[in-house]
Amino acid sequence: MDNPFYSGTVAVIGLGYIGLPTAVVLASRGVRVIGVDVNQVTVERVARGEIPFFEPDLQTSLSGAVALGNITTSLEVPVADAYIIAVPTPITPHEEPDMSHVFAAAASVAPQLRPGAVVVLESTSPPGTTEELARRLAAARPDLTFPGDTNDSPDVHVAHCPERVLPGRLMVEMVENNRVIGGLTPECAERAAELYRVFCRGEIQLSDATSAEMAKLAENSYRDINIAYANELSMICDKLGLDVWEIVKMANHHPRVNILQPGPGVGGHCIAVDPWFLVSAAPEEAVLIRTARMVNDGKPVHVVNQILKSARRFREPVIACLGLSYKANVDDTRESPAVEIVAALAEQEPTTRILVSDPMLSKLPAPLEGYENLSLVKTQDAVAAADIVALLVDHNQFRTLPRKLLDGKVIMDTRGIWR
Numbered sequence: 001m002d003n004p005f006y007s008g009t010v011a012v013i014g015l016g017y018i019g020l021p022t023a024v025v026l027a028s029r030g031v032r033v034i035g036v037d038v039n040q041v042t043v044e045r046v047a048r049g050e051i052p053f054f055e056p057d058l059q060t061s062l063s064g065a066v067a068l069g070n071i072t073t074s075l076e077v078p079v080a081d082a083y084i085i086a087v088p089t090p091i092t093p094h095e096e097p098d099m100s101h102v103f104a105a106a107a108s109v110a111p112q113l114r115p116g117a118v119v120v121l122e123s124t125s126p127p128g129t130t131e132e133l134a135r136r137l138a139a140a141r142p143d144l145t146f147p148g149d150t151n152d153s154p155d156v157h158v159a160h161c162p163e164r165v166l167p168g169r170l171m172v173e174m175v176e177n178n179r180v181i182g183g184l185t186p187e188c189a190e191r192a193a194e195l196y197r198v199f200c201r202g203e204i205q206l207s208d209a210t211s212a213e214m215a216k217l218a219e220n221s222y223r224d225i226n227i228a229y230a231n232e233l234s235m236i237c238d239k240l241g242l243d244v245w246e247i248v249k250m251a252n253h254h255p256r257v258n259i260l261q262p263g264p265g266v267g268g269h270c271i272a273v274d275p276w277f278l279v280s281a282a283p284e285e286a287v288l289i290r291t292a293r294m295v296n297d298g299k300p301v302h303v304v305n306q307i308l309k310s311a312r313r314f315r316e317p318v319i320a321c322l323g324l325s326y327k328a329n330v331d332d333t334r335e336s337p338a339v340e341i342v343a344a345l346a347e348q349e350p351t352t353r354i355l356v357s358d359p360m361l362s363k364l365p366a367p368l369e370g371y372e373n374l375s376l377v378k379t380q381d382a383v384a385a386a387d388i389v390a391l392l393v394d395h396n397q398f399r400t401l402p403r404k405l406l407d408g409k410v411i412m413d414t415r416g417i418w419r
């Protein structure tokens with residue numbers, strides 16, 4: 001209990017998929033947390049103890065933290081002992097990193113800094129971002145010392161601590177995963193590590209900020225490349241009339257082979273985005289990384305073409321699309337290949353009825369609104385009315401669907417769960 005952060009205040013900037021669980025975990029350990037977001041609805045809902053998105057165990061933990069009085073929310077960045085920046089780092093339409101949210105957060109943190117403060121960037125960022133963040137803070141606060149300004153301990157410590165948690169297992173992995181913490185100086189890394197030791201039971205590896213940024217990008221690019229390999233195999237198998245799931249299962253019996261699962265494409269706000277940061281940082285060198293992105297981005301088009309090929313066998317085909325989220329058992333539809341596939345079908349076949357079902361969603365996501373041939377219905381109704389059933393997400397509810405409902409239908413199982 002000698003950790004200074006137990007008696008301090010931590011501001012978490014960004015109450016999204018990473019910031020909110022981080023704020024909740026800190027608050028449930030007794031730290032006073034102020035969650036900051038630019039979205040007024042989020043700020044109000046979290047203050048009332050309501051989660052803005054589904055994640056197992058998040059609701060219980062948030063309710064507990066609110067009841068303890070350890071978490072409050074604000075639209076403004078307060079004065080705090082530590083600041084964790086967990087804001088989105090998307091890509092532009094030209095696949096360049098868009099760091100505007102990080103630098104806007106830095107601009108709002110700067111006026112509140114006091115000597116002794118720690119600033120941690122959690123958002124996945126291109127190499128060099130944490131250094132740039134510190135430069136901007138220093139420019140805004142010439143009255144304070146920053147890492148590199150002095151041989152003594154600076155007034156403000158700055159570090160990068162990339163998140164590694166898997167949506168669907170956030171609350172478990174937040175506590176149990178090992179973490180990398182890269183400081184602008186070793187002392188910065190150590191100060192930030194102190195903060196994360198409040199809740200992190202995994203090993204904390206200390207490094208420099210740019211190496212920590214690079215390590216995170218290497219992790220997500222590694223996964224993207226491996227999924228691309230599975231997706232490329234699936235397209236080769238489609239061409240050759242082979243069962244890719246059987247092939248992957250056989251190949252994985254080799255002691256040093258572990259091929260991932262093919263799917264309809266790669267979605268989410270991490271794997272489909274982060275590798276582009278490396279492509280942007282080293283365009284000539286990142287050949288494999290760019291190619292993997294293109295293979296995975298090409299997979300939804302392949303699935304659409306397969307569905308349309310089957311649809312031509314019917315005079316007035318009805319297509320059921322099961323699942324819209326980017327992966328199983330989450331309600332997040334960001335960069336979802338399923339959404340892309342359904343939108344392309346609705347667009348390309350305006351007279352074909354498309355019935356969509358996702359037990360995790362109560363309404364169609366924005367990109368699918370306004371199509372007259374598209375409706376969100378119950379799974380069993382969608383399947384019963386359909387000629388073609390396209391399984392796009394491997395939600396548990398779809399795994400347990402009675403198989404006899406599928407009799408006589410053309411099945412396009414992009415996740416291989418009904419084999």
Ligand code: SAJ
Nearest residue numbers: 164165166219220223260261263266267268270271326327
């Ligand atoms: N997918 C496949 N086949 C597979 C595995 C995944 O098609 O065998 C697809 C999923 O359906 C989904 C996409 O890939 O569309 C990404 O899903 P995921 O479960 O692989 O990863 P995310 O995006 O939910 O979380 C990743 C994780 N990174 C790694 O596993 C290296 C997580 O640890 C990170 O914290 C997260 O990105 C992040 O925020 O960076």
